Amino acid sequence: MTGVAIEAHALTKTYGSRTVVHALNLEVSRGEIFGFLGPNGSGKSTTIKMLCGLVEPTSGEARICELDIRKDGEAVRRTIGYMSQSFSLYSDLTVEENLEFYGRAYALNRVRRSKRIDELIDFSNLAQFRRQLAGTLSGGWKQRLALAAALLHEPRVLFLDEPTAGIDPVARRDLWDLLFRLSESGVALFVTTHYMDEAERCSRVGYIYDGELIAIGSRDELKKQAGVTPQGTARYSVGGRDAIVLLGIARERPYVRDATIFGDQLHVIVTNDVAADRIAADFGVAAANVEPIEPSLEDVFVALTRARQHA
Numbered sequence: 001m002t003g004v005a006i007e008a009h010a011l012t013k014t015y016g017s018r019t020v021v022h023a024l025n026l027e028v029s030r031g032e033i034f035g036f037l038g039p040n041g042s043g044k045s046t047t048i049k050m051l052c053g054l055v056e057p058t059s060g061e062a063r064i065c066e067l068d069i070r071k072d073g074e075a076v077r078r079t080i081g082y083m084s085q086s087f088s089l090y091s092d093l094t095v096e097e098n099l100e101f102y103g104r105a106y107a108l109n110r111v112r113r114s115k116r117i118d119e120l121i122d123f124s125n126l127a128q129f130r131r132q133l134a135g136t137l138s139g140g141w142k143q144r145l146a147l148a149a150a151l152l153h154e155p156r157v158l159f160l161d162e163p164t165a166g167i168d169p170v171a172r173r174d175l176w177d178l179l180f181r182l183s184e185s186g187v188a189l190f191v192t193t194h195y196m197d198e199a200e201r202c203s204r205v206g207y208i209y210d211g212e213l214i215a216i217g218s219r220d221e222l223k224k225q226a227g228v229t230p231q232g233t234a235r236y237s238v239g240g241r242d243a244i245v246l247l248g249i250a251r252e253r254p255y256v257r258d259a260t261i262f263g264d265q266l267h268v269i270v271t272n273d274v275a276a277d278r279i280a281a282d283f284g285v286a287a288a289n290v291e292p293i294e295p296s297l298e299d300v301f302v303a304l305t306r307a308r309q310h311a
Contacts, residue, residue: 005030005157005188006051010060013046020046022211023060028204030156033179033189035202037301043211044192048159051190053077065156078106081155085162087142091135095126095145098134099152106153113152120148124178140171147178158182160191164198176201196298207301209308215300223295228303229269233257235299236279238266240289249283267293 006028013021021043028034038044049055051062053073062069064076089098096117103113121127124144129137134145143163150158160179164172176198183189183203191202199205199219206216215222222228229235238246246266250259258269270279280287295303 003030004028004063005032005065006034006062006190008051008060008062011047011050011057011062012059013043013050013055014058020211021050021208024208024213026206026213026216028157028188028190030188031183031186032203033183033191033201035199035205036190036192036208037194037199037205038208039305042208044208045161047208048082048161048190048192052080052082052159078153079156081150081153081158083143083146083150083158083160083163085165087134087139087146089134089142089146089149092133094131094133095121095137096130098145099149102149103152108153116152116154120151123151123181124148138171139167140174143167143171143175144178147175151182155187157188157190160189162192162194164193164195172198196296196301199297205297207304209305214308215304219297222297222300225300225304227307228295228300230257232272233269234272234274235293235295236268236270236276237262237291237293238268238279238283238285238289239264240285241283246283246285253282262296267299 004027006026008024008026011021011024012019024047036044036047046055050057051064051069053069053076056070065079067076067079069076090101093101099117099120100113103117108116121130124147126141126144126148129141134142137145147163164175179189191198193199204216204218205222206213208214215225243261243264243266247259247261250256250266250268255271255274256268257271260267276290276292277287280290
């Protein structure tokens with residue numbers, strides 16, 4: 001699927017003397033899943049509000065499917081869908097009544113509204129809950145309902161603000177399966193998340209820090225960024241012993257520049273004059289338990305954040 005769904009050029013928002021989003025540039029293609037990450041308060045929500053036409057930029061410009069967010073606000077809102085991290089539908093209405101309400105709010109005629117409700121109940125596997133009060137659904141099913149409501153008017157761009165926050169791993173995976181299906185159909189997805197495994201599922205990722213988009217690209221491009229693995233160092237995974245014990249040993253080795261526990265493994269950054277066999281000997285593990293690794297996306301964002309903090 002080709003074509004630009006979202007584009008922003010020097011998009012900026014200030015409140016008084018504080019710049020919340022500074023000169024943001026990005027493009028998201030149709031059918032792409034774009035992950036938008038950053039610490040709390042970094043400008044993610046403000047960026048989404050500007051792109052949705054809910055907050056007017058201080059300067060810069062942006063378009064959604066070639067519609068100007070300043071001049072074509074109403075048309076932009078008819079083109080997009082939005083799903084928040086907190087359930088925002090009506091708990092005292094049934095699943096079907098919620099979809100009926102939102103279908104009327106989107107001004108869908110009766111025939112189209114009925115057709116879309118049936119399609120989305122099927123798409124979201126909500127048939128068994130059709131006449132159940134929304135407030136009695138579990139978190140994962142509530143998010144499926146919220147997604148269905150956001151899709152009623154067949155938006156070409158869907159904004160999802162931490163859509164899986166607070167739901168269990170199985171529900172998260174199921175929701176992502178639905179998002180992949182939407183992407184395959186050509187819908188552009190703009191997703192904010194704090195889960196690194198979800199960031200890994202995105203086609204491309206942007207990282208915003210203190211209002212500035214400081215990195216953007218595919219997973220591989222981000223992992224190869226200068227400074228992620230400091231010059232003159234190498235990354236290894238060390239296993240074969242209790243990870244807490246390994247962390248204690250790492251803190252005593254002068255060649256270890258950083259160490260972090262990942263599951264039952266210890267990930268270390270060491271000076272590249274240290275061979276794997278020496279690491280194995282110093283940590284008291286078999287040589288087979290020391291392996292070179294690539295940085296994870298979490299490593300990327302930690303490195304970028306620390307670099308900005310030090311600067």
